[in-house]
Amino acid sequence: INEKVAVKIGGMTCVMCVKTIENALKKLDGIVDVNVNLSAEKAYITYNPKLVAIDDIKKAIEDAGYQYLGIE
Numbered sequence: 001i002n003e004k005v006a007v008k009i010g011g012m013t014c015v016m017c018v019k020t021i022e023n024a025l026k027k028l029d030g031i032v033d034v035n036v037n038l039s040a041e042k043a044y045i046t047y048n049p050k051l052v053a054i055d056d057i058k059k060a061i062e063d064a065g066y067q068y069l070g071i072e
């Protein structure tokens with residue numbers, strides 16, 4: 001069963017940042033869908049919690065160079 005979260009992200013300035021984060025998250029096993037919204041500074045993520053944890057999502061965002069600011 002998939003779950004959906006909205007993750008608040010810091011450090012995104014332009015639309016290329018959006019693509020960078022979307023691509024970083026899509027590489028993780030268990031990520032079903034990702035949409036990053038620049039003006040909202042949020043990633044809307046559908047994922048399979050049996051395959052990927054919020055902590056993995058946090059790490060992927062941080063490894064890409066942005067800040068994980070929590071779930072909304």
Ligand code: 9UX
Nearest residue numbers: 012013014015016017
């Ligand atoms: Mo745009 Mo984002 O020049 O790190 S890609 S600001």
